[in-house]
Amino acid sequence: MLGASSDEIGLLYAVTALSSVMTLIVAGVIADRYDRKKIILFAWLVWLPVPLIFSLASNWIQMLPGMILYGFWLSGPTGTAYVVTAADKNRLTLTFTILSASWSLGYIFSPALGGYLSANYGMQLVFHLSFILYLLAFLLLFPISSQHASKLDSQPSFMELLKSRRLIGLSLFFAVIMFVLLMIRPLVPQFLAEVYGYGDFEIGSLGSISFLGSVILGILFGKLGDKWRMPFSLAASMAIYSISLAFLVTFGNFTILLVAAFLAGASFINWSLMSAIIGPLAPENARARWISVPQTISMAISFMAPYVGGIFYEFSPQYPFILA
Template sequence: MPIWKRNLIVCWFGMFVTGIGMSQIAPVLPLFIKHLGVQDSGSIAELSGIAFGVTFIVSAIFSPIWGAAADRFGRKPMLLRASLGMAVVIGCMGFAHHVYVLIGLRLVQGIITGYGTACTTLIATQTDKEHAGYALGTLSTASIAGSLLGPMVGGFVEENFGMQNVFFITGAMMLIAFLTTALFVQEAFARQTKQVQGAKEIWALIPEKSLTITMFVTFFVLTVALYSVEPIITVYIAELSHNLGHVALIAGITFSASGLANIVAAPRLGKLSDRIGAHKVMLFALAAAGIIFIPQAFVTSPWQLMALRFLLGLTSAGLTPAVNILIKKITPTAITGRVFGFTMSAGYLGVFGGAVLGGEVADWFGSRYVFIVTGMLLLANAAWVYLKVFKKLQSRQTATAAR
């Protein structure tokens, strides 16, 4: 088995578990905070929001820092640091005796993250050009699937094994990721003689500045779209099912349907990106995802919503691989980790921004409008990608073919 393929398998497992670890606390958090002694419902909601959001905000800040460390010291050391650190911190959450201890540990979790950045950089720099789309497409399914399945996994473990065991089981899985990384990941890292220092120097080395910014914004919009429905999905399902029961279970399955579709479609769309161009797949996926979002506002049953969420996953699966492929192509090797670190920051901010957007739109206009607003946001991003990315790269391909 080629080294890149073996590394891909190990990194996929690690990123999947990391995605679960970052998101599994969502359904458990209010219950655990109440278990820690907070009884007022308003305080529980406020502290739950702080504890959930602080991890993603801090992760957005530290992701480029760990990306820089990956460029300087190698990607495998960053994988080992992040997986072992998260195993310890998440396991310790199960022993938290006060809500502020829990929030503090969630903050530390955000600081020590960086597994996804190191994995993406490792696979992008190791994989040959012919297999880059497939490898990055497959890798992208790990974090998205883990993040989308995490709330359902957390709810299942809490219901069957208890709240504390959510943290212990996730910590144990991260420890397994650490051991498999230590034993099976191989990296021939050649440290650059001249290290790039400072944001200005990094920015000067980026040859395609406008294109790079467009990729950051596109990744941010994608994660906003995926998570905008998280705050309202349970309420929306309850409205559609007329409170007939099993609302939480149906909501979890509906939310996770796009994650399942993503697992199925992303490697195939990654291969398609290798064959016809990542910019073409990106434009189609953005437009299709935007169109599929809008009918979700007009469904009359949970099963219709579930089907549309599955279709959404099939289309959005082409976006993350396309973003990573284009970034790999236009970014110098010396700063690959840092640029992917900024991409991950955009994703973490998108998770937080999506939750805020969904909650605010639902509060002001109603749950159905969350789907309409999100769909319009994706279509607007598609128009921007057409003007800033598709037309530019298509004209280059035409000029190259004419020579």
């Protein structure tokens, strides 16, 4: 990544996570006061310049402004509150995982395509195409309905919300999950290239398989969560991801890595499963603020995770994955 070492790559992702921490609480406050549709639109507007900033960067330091903007996560609690309010409560887990699967569906071909384009035409073309797709996504959001939080005589303050032991307990648990995911996720392409010697196309293809796994496993775990219990789906996704990491550090054979990549898709639905667990517990008139608490705590605790992963990687490429 523009001459960056593993710990510098970790630092870039840590900056993004820190930016998220600083915006999540703000998003929770304004999403309980103003039209959530407009906040989601503004969040995408902030992201629009990111691919262009990356395309102009000639070293990793020049990527910092883009990483900061990419971390402006105004749509985090806003989008979660929007879905919890609008969705069928009997199919809430499936709703969240289908949204996650839809996001992953777009990534099935894009990593392989991005790897091919970058190898043959350069990364600038990839970033320019990304900007066009970001713009289209922004425009496609305009038809969604407006949504406002319920207006009651009084709303609980943040301090009142923080008195909930259940909320804080879940927040800390989710923070551990996010720390593990963010510690190793940026290092997977580097590990595949440096340890097993795979090129951009092979790594991109494995990324596509991961997102295919996310689509299929996401729908499966969504149905299981609604039929049985949401925490069961979350535990199952964590166990499957652990198996994929064991395959990754043990086998360099591409066929086995395809299986590992498919199972690794379980990690991309964890945030949706956590949202499905925490969202219904929120008071209706303070839903976005309630949701912003675990999201903020998760990012606050885990924003240094990529950097920590980079440090472990410097000792041995296997260490961060074994720890995870």
